[in-house]
Amino acid sequence: MxxxxxxxxxxxxxxxxxxxYAKSWLPVNRELAIFAADGDQELANHLLRETGMDPETGYVVPDSLLAAGNTREISEGLVAAGARREMEELVAHMDGLFASAASRAVxxxxxxxxxxxxxxxxxxxxxxxxxxxxxxxxxxxxxxxxxxxxxxxxxxxxxxxxxxxxxxxxxxxxxxxxxxxxxxxxxxxxxxxxxxxxxxxxxxxxxxxxxxxxxxxxxxxxxxxxxxxxxxxxxxxx
Incomplete structure (x- = not known):
């Protein structure tokens, strides 16, 4: 070894x-999904599932996009899953969201x-x-x-x-x-x-x-x- x-x-x-992770990032993931879905909760739930999180239980699949991806990779996954935001808009919003999330982190x-x-x-x-x-x-x-x-x-x-x-x-x-x-x-x-x-x-x-x-x-x-x-x-x- x-x-x-x-x-x-x-x-x-x-x-x-x-x-x-659960205490710090599950609320942030939900907030991101709502933004990417332009307020459509049904679409937001779909986006969460496609990027690795069960919207009801909060379980995040190990090594999924939300578990391990960087901002650009997650954005690409959201776009591929049908997000209503453009790629660069998602990247910019996510970088700002993740930086501000430090104030809520546990x-x-x-x-x-x-x-x-x-x-x-x-x-x-x-x-x-x-x-x-x-x-x-x-x-x-x-x-x-x-x-x-x-x-x-x-x-x-x-x-x-x-x-x-x-x-x-x-x-x-x-x-x-x-x-x-x-x-x-x-x-x-x-x-x-x-x-x-x-x-x-x-x-x-x-x-x-x-x-x-x-x-x-x-x-x-x-x-x-x-x-x-x-x-x-x-x-x-x-």
């Missing part, structure tokens, strides 16, 4: 990993304390999300850990998109730490496959998003209930 290597840096996904734990603990142990810390960079930075500022993060990458930051390896390689370059000494932590297979393709030393799945233990088991070295369990597996590695 790759987890036997020394880990000196940790790259986190945001939604479903640092933020509780963290998995006290993120400032969590990042302070890891920072104090000497780890370099980063965030790589399929959301836009502005939204990531708003989240870090709102929860008080922006000054503890060495690297931020969104789908629009120039490092490519998940599950390609660019965000991990960018983190490696920014910190000067070899990819084999980086842990990638996320709630879906886009995150874990990104880590695999980059050659990350450790791939950790968490169950606070849209992935399940079953869906994450093949690509992860560890599958945790949430990020608060991360430190329990790191001291033996670092």
């Amino acid at each position: 790759s987890g036997t290597r020394t880990i000196r840096a940790i790259l986190f996904d945001k939604d479903g990993t640092l933020l509780d 963290p998995v734990t006290d993120l400032r304390q969590f990042f302070e603990s890891l920072h104090g142990k000497g780890y370099k810390l980063g965030i790589a999300s399929s959301d836009n960079e502005r939204s990531i930075r708003h989240t870090a500022e709102r929860f008080g850990f922006a000054h503890l993060v060495h690297y931020v990458a969104g789908y629009d930051s120039g490092f490519g998109t998940k599950p390609e390896p660019g965000m991990v390689l960018g983190f490696s370059e920014a910190t000067g730490i070899d990819v084999s000494e980086i842990a990638v932590v996320g709630d879906n297979n886009h995150d874990l496959h990104m880590g695999q393709r980059a050659g990350a030393g450790l791939k950790v799945g968490v169950l606070t998003g849209t992935g399940s233990r079953e869906s994450l088991s093949a690509a992860s070295d560890h599958c945790l209930n949430d990020i608060t369990e991360l430190e329990s597996i790191l001291p033996a590695l670092a």
